[in-house]
Amino acid sequence: MKKVLITGAKGQLGCCLKEASKNYPDIDFSFVDKEILDITNPKVVTTFFEEHTFDFCINAAAYTQVDKAESDEEQAFLVNAEGVKNLSIACKQRNVTLFHISTDYVFDGNKQLPYKETDEVNPINVYGASKLKGEEYIKEICDRYFIFRTSWLYSQYGHNFLKSILKLSKEKDTLTITTEQTGSPTNANDLADVLIKCIHLDLKEYGIYHFSNDGKATWYDFAKSIIEFSGLSKVVHVVKTDYYPTFAKRPANSILETSKIKNALRVRILPWKESLKILINNLI
Numbered sequence: 174m175k176k177v178l179i180t181g182a183k184g185q186l187g188c189c190l191k192e193a194s195k196n197y198p199d200i201d202f203s204f205v206d207k208e209i210l211d212i213t214n215p216k217v218v219t220t221f222f223e224e225h226t227f228d229f230c231i232n233a234a235a236y237t238q239v240d241k242a243e244s245d246e247e248q249a250f251l252v253n254a255e256g257v258k259n260l261s262i263a264c265k266q267r268n269v270t271l272f273h274i275s276t277d278y279v280f281d282g283n284k285q286l287p288y289k290e291t292d293e294v295n296p297i298n299v300y301g302a303s304k305l306k307g308e309e310y311i312k313e314i315c316d317r318y319f320i321f322r323t324s325w326l327y328s329q330y331g332h333n334f335l336k337s338i339l340k341l342s343k344e345k346d347t348l349t350i351t352t353e354q355t356g357s358p359t360n361a362n363d364l365a366d367v368l369i370k371c372i373h374l375d376l377k378e379y380g381i382y383h384f385s386n387d388g389k390a391t392w393y394d395f396a397k398s399i400i401e402f403s404g405l406s407k408v409v410h411v412v413k414t415d416y417y418p419t420f421a422k423r424p425a426n427s428i429l430e431t432s433k434i435k436n437a438l439r440v441r442i443l444p445w446k447e448s449l450k451i452l453i454n455n456l457i
Contacts, residue, residue, distance in 0.1 A: 175372060176201045178227040178269075180210060180260070181234030185331030186274060189365035190233060197369055203227070207234065212256035222263040229372050231272040232260055235304075239278070240420035242300040249303040257307035261314040270317040270379075272368055277324035277356060277385075279305045282424020289430045290322075290381040298421040308381075319371060320381045321364070321434075324427050325395070327449075328361035329456055334392070335449075338399045342409045348400075350393040351417035356427040357385035358395050360448040370438055378437055383429035386445035398446055402453040 181187045182204035194202045203225070211217050212234050236242065236252040257273060264271040278301035279294045296302040311318050327335040341348055364384055390398075393413040400409050431442055443451075 178230040186233040188330035189361040193365040215259045218259040239300045253303035254306035258310040272319045275322045277427035287428040287430040324385045325358045347410045350396040352391040352393045358445040359385040382434045385429045388444045
C-alpha cells in the first residue's frame with residue numbers, strides 16, 4: 174500500500190485532500206499540521222522522516238497572505254522557501270516523491286496568452302518571489318518531484334474569495350469588484366483529486382505542471398457568478414471597477430495553460446463556472 178504524507182492538513186487544500194482521500198481506500202494517508210510537523214524547523218523535519226516511512230509527500234503547507242507578505246517578507250520566505258527546502262532534503266534522503274503546490278504569481282502577468290510551464294518566471298510581489306524560491310530549492314535538491322502551479326484557489330474550507338463574497342452578500346446589497354486581473358478560478362477539490370490521481374496512476378513524468386479549472390475570468394466575473402449561482406442576484410448587485418488598490422502588486426494576466434497535465438493523466442478539467450456551480454449547489 175502506498176503511504177502518503179500530507180502537510181498543511183488544516184488549510185484549505187489540506188482539507189480538500191482529506192475529503193478526496195476517501196475515494197482512494199488503497200492508499201494510506203497521514204495528515205499533519207504545523208503542530209505535529211513544523212516544516213520551518215529542519216531538525217523536526219529530519220526526525221519526523223526518520224521515525225515514519227512514506228512513499229510520497231504532498232506539501233500543502235504555505236504562507237498565502239499575499240498583501241501581508243509585503244510587510245512580512247521574512248515569514249513568507251521562511252515557510253514558502255526554507256520550509257520547502259527542509260522538506261526537499263528529507264524527501265531526497267528518504268527516497269520520497271515530493272508534490273509541491275506553487276502559484277500563478279511566479280509570473281509577472283505581462284503575457285497576453287496563457288502561461289506554459291516553460292515560460293519565463295518573474296514575480297512582482299513578495300509572495301510570488303517566496304514561492305519561486307521554494308520551486309528553485311526543489312529543483313536543486315530533488316530528483317523525484319512534481320510542482321503544481323495553480324491559481325485563484327477556492328473551496329468550502331478556509332479563507333478564500335468564494336467565502337468572502339458569500340459573507341459580504343449577507344452584509345451589503347452592492348459589491349464593487351475589480352476587473353484589473355484575469356485568471357482562472359480553481360476549485361481546490363478538483364486540484365486535490367488530480368494530485369491524488371497522479372499517485373494512484375503512478376505518474377512518473379516528474380517536473381512542473383499547471384493546474385486550474387478551464388476558462389478565464391476577472392474577479393468581477395467570478396463574484397458575479399458566485400452571486401448568481403447562490404440565487405442572490407435579486408438582492409445583491411455586483412458592480413465592476415477597473416481600479417482596486419491593494420498592498421501587493423498582482424499580475425494582470427495569470428491564466429495557466431493546462432494541456433500538459435490533461436495529457437499526462439488523460440483527464441478532462443471542468444470549466445470554472447461548472448465546477449463553481451457544483452460546489453455552491455452542494456453548499457446550499
